Amino acid sequence: MKKIFLFGNWKMNQSLRATENFAAESAAFFSERPGLKAETEICIFPPFVLIPEAVKNFTNLGVTVGAQNASDHGEGAYTGEVAPSMLKEAGCRYVIVGHSERRHIYGESSELVNKKALNCLTSGLIPVLCVGETLEERDAGRTTDVISDQLRKGVKDFPAGAAYVVAYEPVWAIGTGRAASAEDAEKVCRLIKDSVRVPVLYGGSVKPSNAAELFSRPSIDGGLIGGASLKARDFFAILKNFRAAELEAVL
């Protein structure tokens, strides 16, 4: 059985009630399918204000909680920012850094992403470094250059043996319903893995119907899932379908 990472990025969605419902549905789903969570690292990334509620509801289910962003500073006079030390204290394990929505909507550079990642490592959090090319860059044949550059700058000065995860998220596949082909995703994830040797996830329109093909590729260690992570049934159907296909492949 392959170990996979099933990461759900709720982005700016959900509520206190939705968080509770998600946990209740998750508990029901797994009580009907004992064993399905084996060899799976599950993490939900809610908006900051829902983190305490998520930690309270998910911890007993074996589901970890992460944050979608963190400051490049420690505690202090930085209005609107949240320090990694606060996220750690709140019960987070992972922090997404460099998501394309942060890079493109909020203008975050690879240098800033790197500072955030280093700051997370200092606080004992595991950064999930997102990299990905735009459609323009892909059409211009620049995917490899863009990914290598974001990766090199993103992990600059990481201490040897630092624990982190990389998520390959082609910008053109995010929220569009058009996932990368398993072949293309595998090629880029292999390039990343050859260079950093940490778990590499694919993100961009992952859903129950395409997860098995993507996650069965040798260089894809799971997914960073947006839209399909908002409902527990959809999110865990991704895992269920992958494990069913995996089982079928050995029979």
Ligand SMILES: O=C[C@H](O)COP(=O)(O)O
């Ligand atoms: O962080 C998640 C990614 O942006 C993927 O989002 P999506 O699954 O809605 O395409």
